[in-house]
Amino acid sequence: MSAATPPVYNDDDKILPAGNAAITSVVDEEAGFTKDDVKVDVHTNLYDGVQRKMEQRHMQMIALAGTLGTGLFLGAGKTIAHGGPVGSLLAYILTGSIVYSMLVCVGEMAVYAPISGGYVHFIERWLNPSVGFAIGWQVCFQYCLFLPSEVISASILISYWDQTFSKSHQAGYMIALMVGAAAINFFGVRWFGESEFIFAFIKIALVIGLIIAGLVVDLGGGPDHDRIGFRYWKDPGAFAEYHFEGDLGKFLGFFTNLLQAAGSFAGIESIAYAAAEVKNPRVALTKAIKRLFWRITIFYILLIFVVGLLVPYTDKSLLQSTGTAASSPFVIAFSRAGIKVLPSIINAAVLTSAFSAGSSLMYSVSRMLYGLSLRGYAPRVLSKTTKKGLPIVSLCFVSIFYALAFMTLSKGASTVLNWLSNLNALIGYITWGTIGVTYLRFKKGLEAQGINRKTLHYHNSLQPYPAYWVIFWSTIIIIFNGWEVFTKGSWNSSNFVIAYIGLPVFSILTLGYWLIKKPKHLKIDELDMFSNIPTDEQVSYEEPPPKNFGVKIVNFLFT
Known part of the structure; x- marks a missing residue:
């Protein structure tokens, strides 16, 4: 690598900041380069108006519990019913390893380049612009459809206490939830960070409480003093048979749970989007990524292990779909043990999870649209920000999709909404696999330009094996x-479309952008590893000293 890197110019012939000061020297026109020596940079931060107002503790709590929601608290029962206690546990262990492998990939890229656009920008920058365009719009479509579904889930959870629940009541609940979730986002990123900090704390308390209460009941500490132990692992058994008898049925139950488990982790990769708005992003992201292993182990795997001890997979209540705490396998387990007080507590905590998920989805998709707009993949108007750095037009556009929640008030329309949501369920795996491929290009790009990964703020010593694991x-x-759908007598056209429509949509978006824009696919040594990547000095932040003992405790636990 040369001693100095050519400066990058924007359309106004102004020199943009050079690359990361930790890996290349700061240069200017005096280094001997002219505009004729370089291309105009498309990754300019000239119009990037977002500001770093999120605290480190916000980032840590969002990373710890940001995506914990109804998929885990209410949906875990279905995994037990399909795979049995060990089948569901193994499914969550494997899915957790896939998710963690993906996160160390996206984390290394985000720490290196903590800028707007998140993993979608990394894909278009270090893999191919056509693929970045396709992933960006697919995920935006997915999130916009999930946005109203979280509002619907939250309104149904409220019905647990409403003895006269009706469609008019549900409409009122949904309006209140929409206004609340939207207001948090429109007040600014600091308000969003504070709300997520509180909601994440509630979710963490719920998980820890459920694990402790579950172990107490399992060991005979419930009102009935029945010591369960590993009884249900022996009778009816550790694995459930799904569709087929014998080992094949047990394997298919486990394999089917990989999709259910993935739904519980959905959106976890969006932590990369907060990198552009958090103070001291390289330090905050590094801490968050390193702690995610324990988050996955404790909050997902241990929780599934405990619930698998408490309820036999033959309990028909596990396949309930009430949408309230009655669907939770923990409520089923505690009811079997004679504990009656917990359902309302669990329902209240899960309600905050659903509300938090709706607010978090709005934040993620608005920043995703903003990033796409910055780089010309979406209408330019979506990149407009207020003086305080709020992507106001993107937020207004995303808010419109809340209105789809009212479709649930119509029987036919509700079916369509659920079908559309299921249609996009596998976009997560398409995104995760693409992130793995992008990381391999990123890693080779650093090597080709003489940059030692071990000198960066964060690197994973096991790479590239985690990338290979998530891709496989x-x-x-x-x-x-x-x-x-291919088993005898089970063919269903709509289920087939739901299972595979994501692949042709992804291919059409990729091919369409490539045919229209004809972007050049860069060789490894041509990858842009420098422009618009801030120096440590530009993003470093000195935390103010704690004002009181309470702040000291919070800083110790969450920063």
Whole structure:
């Protein structure tokens, strides 16, 4: 690598900041370069108006519990019923390893380049612009459809206490939830960070409480003093048979749970989007990524292990779909043990999770649209920000999709909404696999330009094996997820479309952008590893001393 890197110019012939000061020297026109020596940079931060107002503790709590929601608290029962206690546990262990492998990939890229656009920008920058365009719009479509579904889930959770629940009541609840979730986002990123800090704390308390209470009941500490132990692992058994008898049925129950488990982790990769708005992002992201292993182990795997001890997979209540705490396998387990007070507490905590998920989805998709707009992949108007750095037009556009929640008030329209949501369920695996491929290009790009990964703020010593792991399993699950429609007598056209429509949509978006824009696919040594990447000095932040003992405790636990 040369001693100095050519400066990058924007359209106004002004020199943009050079690359990361930790890996290349700061240069200017005196270094001997002219505008004729370089291309105009498309990754300019000239119009990037977002501001770093999120605290480190916000980032840590969002990373710890940001995506914990109804998929885990209410949906875990279905995994027990399909795979049995060990089948569901193994499914969550494997899915957790896939997710963690993906996160160390996206984390290394985000720490290196903590800028707007998140992983979508990394894909278009270090893999191919056509693929970045396709992933960006697919995920935006997915999130915009999930946005109203979280509002619907939250309104149904409220019905747990409403003895006269009706469609008019539900409409009122949904309006209140929409206004609340939107207001948090429109007040600014600091308000969003504070709200997520509180909601994440509630979710963490719920998980820890459920694990402790579950172990107490399992060991005979419930009102009935029945010591369960590993009884249900022996009778009816550790694995459930799904569709087929014998080992094949047990394997298919486990494999089917990989999709259910993935739904519980959905959106976890969006932590990369907060990198552009958090103070001291390289330090905050590094801490967050390193702690995610324990988050996955404790909050997902241990929780599934405990619930698998408490309820036999033959309990028909596990397949309930009330949408309230009655669907929770923990409520079923505690009711079997004679504990009656917990359902309302669990329902209240899960309600905050659903509300938090709606607010978090709005934040993520608005920043995603903003990033796409900055780089010309979406209408330019979506990149407009207020003086305080709020992407106001993107937020207004995303808010419109809340209105789809009212479709649930119509029986036919509700079916369409659920079908559309399921249609995009596998976009997560497509995204995760693509992140893995992008990381391999990123890693080779650093090597080709003489940059030692070990000198960066964060690197994973196991790479590239985590990238290979997430690519392998994402491919397997995408190809075989629709196996049920091919079993004898089970063909269903709509289920087939739901299982595989994501692949042709992704291909059409990629091919369409490539045919229209004809972007050049860069060789490894041509990858842009420098422009618009801030120096440590530009993003460093000195935390103010704590004002009181309470702040000291919070800083110790969450920064």
